[in-house]
Amino acid sequence: MKVQKETDKMDILRNPTSVKTLARQLIAACDAYLSFNLTEKQLKELLLHYASHHSGKLFTLSGKSSGSLNPTIINRIGKKRCGLIQLLLEEFQMKMI
Numbered sequence: 001m002k003v004q005k006e007t008d009k010m011d012i013l014r015n016p017t018s019v020k021t022l023a024r025q026l027i028a029a030c031d032a033y034l035s036f037n038l039t040e041k042q043l044k045e046l047l048l049h050y051a052s053h054h055s056g057k058l059f060t061l062s063g064k065s066s067g068s069l070n071p072t073i074i075n076r077i078g079k080k081r082c083g084l085i086q087l088l089l090e091e092f093q094m095k096m097i
Contacts, residue, residue: 014049019057022050023076030081044088051092 012029016022029046032038038046050058060068074082 012046014046016054016057019070019072020076022054022057023073026050026073026077026085027081030077030084033084040088047085047088048092051089 012032013021013025016025029038029043033040033043055061058070058073060070069082069085077085
């Protein structure tokens with residue numbers, strides 16, 4: 001699949017082992033998108049992969065803010081990248097609710 005080849009070239013892990021590693025991968029992917037090295041479709045596919053396979057790392061699954069981005073992710077990637085990720089994951093988050 002072409003998307004995987006592109007993300008492999010960019011050294012973006014599809015299966016990070018920790019929340020902090022996931023945050024670094026999100027930063028790399030968002031920056032690649034903003035510098036036109038990844039298409040919106042490629043970024044969205046990667047984010048949907050993270051959301052479906054690594055939801056425990058990406059989202060807060062309990063408490064008041066259940067379903068929102070993990071606080072560690074928010075602190076590490078910053079406000080603008082969070083906005084981009086939330087925009088691209090709107091459909092996925094609606095399916096969760």
